[in-house]
Amino acid sequence: MTTLTPTPRIKKxxxxxxxxxxxxxxxxxxxxxxxxxNPFELxxxxxxxxxxxxxxxxxxxxxxxxxxxxxxxxxxxxxxxAGWDKNAEDTGRNWRTRKPGWWDAVIGPGKAIDTNKYxxxxxxxxxxxxxxTGPSSIDPKTNKPYGLNFPMVTVGDWVRLQAxxxxxxxxxxxxxxxxxxxxxxxxxxxxxxxxxxxxxxIVLAATPRLSAQGLAFNAVGRNCIMNDPHFNNGxxxxxxxxxxxxxxxxxxxxxxxxxxxxxxxxxxRRLHEREEKERGFGIEFEVESYLDYQGRAFVARxxxxxxLYITRAMDYYDAAARWGNGDLxxxxxxxxxxxxxxxxxxxxxxxxxxxxxxAFALTKIGKTVTYVNIPSKFGHDAFLxxxxxxxxxxxxxxx
Amino acid sequence: xxxxxxxxxxxxxxxxxxxxxxVLDLGCGNGDLxxxxxxxKDIKAQGVELDTEAVFSCVERDVPVFQTNLDxxxxxxxxxxFDYVILEETLQTLHRPIEVLKEMLRVGKCGIVSxxxxxYWRVRFNLFSKGRMPVTDWLPYQWHNSPNIHLFTxxxxxxxxxxxxxxxxxxxxxxxxxxxxxSPKDNxxxxxxxxxxxxxx
Numbered sequence: 001m002t003t004l005t006p007t008p009r010i011k012k013x014x015x016x017x018x019x020x021x022x023x024x025x026x027x028x029x030x031x032x033x034x035x036x037x038n039p040f041e042l043x044x045x046x047x048x049x050x051x052x053x054x055x056x057x058x059x060x061x062x063x064x065x066x067x068x069x070x071x072x073x074x075x076x077x078x079x080x081x082a083g084w085d086k087n088a089e090d091t092g093r094n095w096r097t098r099k100p101g102w103w104d105a106v107i108g109p110g111k112a113i114d115t116n117k118y119x120x121x122x123x124x125x126x127x128x129x130x131x132x133t134g135p136s137s138i139d140p141k142t143n144k145p146y147g148l149n150f151p152m153v154t155v156g157d158w159v160r161l162q163a164x165x166x167x168x169x170x171x172x173x174x175x176x177x178x179x180x181x182x183x184x185x186x187x188x189x190x191x192x193x194x195x196x197x198x199x200x201x202i203v204l205a206a207t208p209r210l211s212a213q214g215l216a217f218n219a220v221g222r223n224c225i226m227n228d229p230h231f232n233n234g235x236x237x238x239x240x241x242x243x244x245x246x247x248x249x250x251x252x253x254x255x256x257x258x259x260x261x262x263x264x265x266x267x268x269r270r271l272h273e274r275e276e277k278e279r280g281f282g283i284e285f286e287v288e289s290y291l292d293y294q295g296r297a298f299v300a301r302x303x304x305x306x307x308l309y310i311t312r313a314m315d316y317y318d319a320a321a322r323w324g325n326g327d328l329x330x331x332x333x334x335x336x337x338x339x340x341x342x343x344x345x346x347x348x349x350x351x352x353x354x355x356x357x358x359a360f361a362l363t364k365i366g367k368t369v370t371y372v373n374i375p376s377k378f379g380h381d382a383f384l385x386x387x388x389x390x391x392x393x394x395x396x397x398x399x
Numbered sequence: 400x401x402x403x404x405x406x407x408x409x410x411x412x413x414x415x416x417x418x419x420x421x422v423l424d425l426g427c428g429n430g431d432l433x434x435x436x437x438x439x440k441d442i443k444a445q446g447v448e449l450d451t452e453a454v455f456s457c458v459e460r461d462v463p464v465f466q467t468n469l470d471x472x473x474x475x476x477x478x479x480x481f482d483y484v485i486l487e488e489t490l491q492t493l494h495r496p497i498e499v500l501k502e503m504l505r506v507g508k509c510g511i512v513s514x515x516x517x518x519y520w521r522v523r524f525n526l527f528s529k530g531r532m533p534v535t536d537w538l539p540y541q542w543h544n545s546p547n548i549h550l551f552t553x554x555x556x557x558x559x560x561x562x563x564x565x566x567x568x569x570x571x572x573x574x575x576x577x578x579x580x581x582s583p584k585d586n587x588x589x590x591x592x593x594x595x596x597x598x599x600x
Contacts, residue, residue, distance in 0.1 A: 340458075359465060360475025366421075368445045368463035372454055389455075396458045 014100060016084075021108045022100065023058040023083035023115055030054050030131055033164055036140075040126075040161065043154045050140070053165055054131025055079045055123040058107060059115035065171055069113055069398065070162065071103065071122040072179030072186035075253075075310055076302060078130035081122040082107035082115075093130075095301050105387035112391035113398055118175065123165055125158040125186075127309040135305035136237065147305055148234035155182075155317040159189040163197070173197050176397055180204035180383035181350065182310070185317050188358075192323040195336040200397050202340045204390065205347050205383040207354045208319035208328060208361075214349055217256050218311040221249035225304045234305050246304045247295030254294045259346035259379030263287060328361045335362065340370040342393060344382035407578050408487055408513050408593050409435075411571050415511065415595060416440055420482035423447065423507060425469055425499070426489035430457030437462065445481070447473075470494045473502040486512045491547040497559070504565065504598045513593040516572075518552030518586040537590050554586040560596065569595040 015022040030052050034040040039049035056079045061067065071081050080101040088096035106112040107120055124132040127150065135150040142149075166174070177190045177198050184206025191201040210218075225231065228245025236242045258266075267286040274284060283289045324331030339362060343355035352373045359371035374389050376382035383390065409432050416422060418440045424433050427446030430453075436442045446464040448454050457464035465475070470493055484507030490496050491514050503510045515537060516522075525533035532542045540547065553572075560567055570581030572589035585592065 338463075356467065356475075363445065363465065363475045364477050366477065366480050368443060369465065370458060370463050371465045371467070372451075372458065373466050375451060392455055393458055396455075396461070 012105075015104065015108065017100075021110050022104070023108050025086040026056055026058070026080065026083035026101070027086050028054050028056050028079055028131055031165065031168065033161065033168060040157075040164075042151050043156045043160075044152050046151045048126075048133070048151055051126065051133050051161070052131070052137075053123050053126075053133075053161065055121060055165065056081060056083075056101075057122075058082055058120040059118050061119040061171070065173070066175060067118045068166075068171055068174045069118045069120045070166075070174050070177045070190075071107070071113075071120060072158075072162070072177065072183040072190075073102070073122060073125070074179070074181040074183045075307075075314065076298070077102055077124075077183065078128070079122045079124040079132075080130075081120070093301070095297065103384070105384075106391050106394060112387075112394040113178075118398060121166075123162055125153075125310075126161055127153040127306060127313065129303035129306040134303065135234070135309060136303045145235075145237045147237070148308075150305065150309060152312065153309055154313050155185050155189050156193065156322060158313070159186055159193055162186075162190075163194055166197075173199065176200040176202060178202035178204070178394065179206075181206055181380065182314050184350070184383075185314070185319075188319050189317070189322075191337050191339060192319055192331055192334045195334050198337045200340070201335075201337045202342070202394065202397060203355075203358075204342045205344055205350045205355070205380055207350050207358050208331070209317060209321075210314060211351070211354060215315055217252065217349070218315055220252055222308055222311060224248035224252070225307060228304070231304070234308075236304070241299070242304045243296075243299045246299050246302065246307065247292075249304075249307060250298035250302075251291040251295045254291055256349050257379055257381045259348065259377060261346055261377040262379055262381070265377065266290070328358075329365050332361045332365055332367065335367065338370075338397075339367075340372070340393065340397065342383070342390070343371075343373045344376045344378070344380070344386065345373060346377050347380045347382060349380040407573055408591070411578065411593055412485060412487070412511055413439065415569075416442065416483055418442075421445075421480075422483045422485065423476065423481040424485045424487070425473075425503065426486065426492075427453075427457065427462070427464065429453050430460045430462035430464060432485075432487075433457075433462045434460045469499050472498060473506050476502075476506040478505055479508055481507045483507055483509050483511060486510065488513055488515070490514045491549050491551065493549065496549050497563075500559075500565075501563070504596070508597070509568075510596045511593065512556075512596060513591065514551070514556070515547070516553045516586065516589045516592050517550045518554055519590050520587050521590075523587075552586055553589055553592045556592070556594070564599045566597050566599045567594050568597055 017024050034049050034051040036049045039047035040051045081103045082101040085096040109116050124130040127134045135146045139146040177187050179187045184203040187201050187203045225245040228242050230240050230242045270286040272286045272289040320328035320331045341359045343352035359369050362369040376386050378385040421443040424446045427448050433444040449468050454466045484503045522533045571593045572581050572585040573591040574588040
């Protein structure tokens with residue numbers, strides 16, 4: 001296609017590593033939580049070993065361990081939530097040299113999640129491709145990457161693994177669990193699976209289960225990947241890179257993260273570096289250029305098989321089915337934490353009315369809840385973009 | 400909102416509400432009343448508020464708040480699930496006030512409702528003498544920018560209560576710069592009224 005020219009993006013304020021508000025240079029660590037003698041038992045049956053988990057921590061654990069904040073990341077996220085990756089180049093994660101961790105805007109000294117006060121932990125989940133065991137990891141049985149031999153994983157598995165990780169650190173209880181989107185679904189799972197281990201749960205832009213529309217988006221994404229000519233049933237690690245399918249999946253996903261309004265504002269119908277008379281089938285509109293860039297950037301940093309496994313985990317997550325035999329009210333009975341649910345006005349992936357219904361499930365059973373609907377034009381992305389508003393809410397819980 | 404107005408009502412509400420009960424405040428504003436009730440009376444509190452800025456203030460005060468429009472009803476709240484439901488200075492701003500009143504008494508065992516009395520003599524005088532909608536300290540809005548879209552008198556409310564089988568257990572009036580128990584002439588003399596209501600069994 002055409003050259004890889006990034007569309008100028010909205011300039012965000014970024015704290016450099018030497019800023020007093022940055023957690024500075026960070027270094028991911030890896031822990032082996034399960035070995036062949038003691039494999040991890042999966043929700044859908046089967047076992048897996050070894051299980052390595054990549055994680056980052058910021059701040060200091062207090063003596064009585066009452067300052068733990070657990071951050072749960074979204075679909076394409078990783079453990080690198082804040083600061084600047086010291087080893088970005090050595091580990092081949094070159095994209096990290098250009099920007100700080102994905103939630104750096106709210107995590108750091110003096111920020112909403114204040115690392116002077118809180119001990120912040122973020123782990124990469126099982127099945128991903130950022131250091132935790134996933135489809136691109138070597139299967140000890142074959143000495144080749146797992147590919148589609150990787151077992152199916154669930155949101156429940158991820159949260160159980162996070163709890164196991166905290167056990168390993170001898171941390172009993174968590175002050176706050178917070179995450180957005182698929183990260184928000186992990187927060188819901190935390191609230192129901194470990195009601196007595198979490199004091200506060202903050203669910204951003206997420207619901208107890210994905211809507212039919214959400215399932216449909218994920219289906220198209222997987223379809224793009226699995227129909228890529230190089231897919232080879234997931235066994236593509238030795239072959240030519242799988243790019244077109246994964247890029248197309250990401251392009252579609254990006255549309256679902258934005259809104260009509262935000263796209264109109266960001267790109268309108270502007271043409272990308274050309275006159276209208278040169279009409280063809282290349283990258284002609286700004287919005288096309290943006291999606292093309294996002295698609296390519298994603299191919300450089302993500303594994304297509306991980307995308308399949310993670311979207312499936314997202315599809316099948318249903319808190320009501322897991323904890324209430326299909327009855328959301330019954331599932332919500334389990335919750336003991338203070339729950340804050342935040343939706344964003346223009347989000348069409350986890351729409352406000354569905355987030356509100358989740359909040360109403362709590363009031364229906366006589367529990368108090370905080371539900372906030374932030375007026376935003378940024379669509380689903382708002383949970384990462386509206387850092388000022390989200391920061392205020394976080395700060396209120398993390399005083 | 401005029402602070403004095405809210406203050407006299409808050410004080411009565413704080414006296415009315417016993418320790419340890421559950422309270423739902425409809426249109427809870429910045430959450431200050433619930434914050435005090437949580438602190439002083441150890442109540443289980445839930446606020447409902449539409450305005451984003453007010454909602455953020457509630458969160459800041461650690462008051463659980465549900466951002467929603469009261470005109471959509473209280474579909475997320477179960478029958479008789481709160482000991483008290485407060486509707487302070489909000490009724491006259493609603494599109495569907497009667498629906499909300501009914502919902503209030505469905506969800507709450509007891510309702511506390513307050514509103515400006517449009518039967519107050521100064522209001523009547525204004526309309527009568529000038530032929531214009533009243534603009535006073537208590538009702539500082541012009542007809543076109545007023546949040547008060549349903550204007551009614553204390554007597555109107557009493558009539559509705561009677562027809563709807565709603566029992567007014569207690570009433571207070573703000574009249575002549577003083578707070579006092581409701582008396583029969585208050586449709587003329589009360590600037591503001593606060594009523595404790597219950598559905599007749």
